[in-house]
Amino acid sequence: MNLSLFTGGFVQTNGYLIEAPSGHILVDAPAGVVAWMEQKGIHPTDVLLTHQHYDHVEDVAALHRLGARIHAFAEYSPSLTLEREARSWGMPIAIEPYEVNHLLKIDEPLKINGFVIKLAHVPGHSADSVTFYFPEEGVLFSGDTLFARSVGRFDLPGGDGPLLLDGITRKLLTLPPDTRVFPGHGPSTTVGKEQKANPYL
Template identity: 65%
Template sequence: MPDCFTGGFVQTNGYLIETPEGGHLLVDAPQGIAAWLAARGIRPVALLLTHQHYDHVEDAAAVADTGAKVYAWAAYSTELTLEERVRSWGMPIVVPPYTVEEILGGRETLEIGGLQIGLAHVPGHSPDSVTFHLAERGELYGGDTLFAGSVGRADLPGGDMGLLVDGIRGKLFTLPADTVVFPGHGPETTIGAERAGNPYVGD
């Protein structure tokens, strides 16, 4: 199971995963996670971004500066980070720019450090939302697509609830029921629990 760090204004989860080759990869980079990694003496080889909303990438540049390669579905853009929109709400958000070194758009698999990772593009919360499935470990890192008893909000720029629900049903609910879902906010859940009881997308 991964180590979880939760930080930033909206309590965003970032996950640290040890690879079979003895390195680490990070899923998402909420505010404060770079200092958390530094305190542990860990330099991840990769940073995987489930999407690029500001709260998931506030420390992306700092993590990249330690040598991590940044992976995301699409190139960095302030339209994806939403920082200008959020600042207009009165929140003093600053997202240091970073570079996505490997764009995942159109791909279905990824291998890092001996880990085989399945990719599923599930837009609706954000146009660039992608999930990372570690089938051998029975783990899904879903970002803000699917939560325990809920789904990601679809009222932000680029959001579409129909796309989100269709993607969850067609790409995530097809996974084994005991797959553990590690979301971008809140507690973990399982595919089976959400298939059975999620009021937004349950069968």
Template identity: 50%
Template structure:
């Protein structure tokens, strides 16, 4: 199974990446930065599933808009205001964040993989940046959507509620660095990279 196309979008208050993967009979959205639904509609795409790497506000601002389009939401665990962090965003940073509580169609906690439109999606729970952080690896496409777990030359912040530097590094080594070196890493912030490049050059690991 090959994707027809993988789109990337960067938006929201902290320049968060979201992705859209066109399959034959499905259209996957990975993370929901603000206004990604408008870009999807402008492209004439018909999103079917939203896969959330974690619940931080910058990755979930557009969940409500996507649900109104009929998109099924899949995430690690139920909505959690502490994980969303929008109160902190509003009061400490002055960001006009307004995310209403939402219900997912499927919780992925404890699951190693799912299949959508004949495409296998392997799931790795890699906490450390956020307790609910998960990565989505599509072996047929050679790409892993890593959220804020692993980024080009960097890793996710671990000074947030529920964060752990040691836990994050261990998860990256055991669950991401075991992927093929040529696996493309699509992260929540910054540019694309590869597993091989990060194994060689990431200064945090």
């Protein structure tokens, strides 16, 4: 897998660009990712949203205007983006409303640009949290569910700690130990490392 990392926005959110001959896929859309891709001369065909908290969707509307298809578990909603809450915390957040072209069906693999992607709904950080597992490549995009030696926070609106930990244990830690995990913030890890050393699990 030819994978590039962009990190941007107020809380240093990761966006991942998967480059493929038949078209490029972007996982999450933090602020600045469109300008970064334009410097590379790339426009993705598809955007996969792990969830819709403001820091993961700031560039989604711009990507949609460029012709990218937006894939998410739910339609756009300010209750999911937490943009109003972010403004109350002092962040000058203004999410431009966007259209979700394809609502994900968790029990159906997603087939895009030659990849077969397995989905898991892992709520607890956000009600719409989804992970994207590429079994042939041994790669998991975990969003804000599972981090290197940590898990997603669950004190935000819609958060549920026991639900999150149960979902991680049943749906993510059961993947092969050598699966590479690319989270929404911070460095990458593997399922095996988190099985052994994550203090929250």
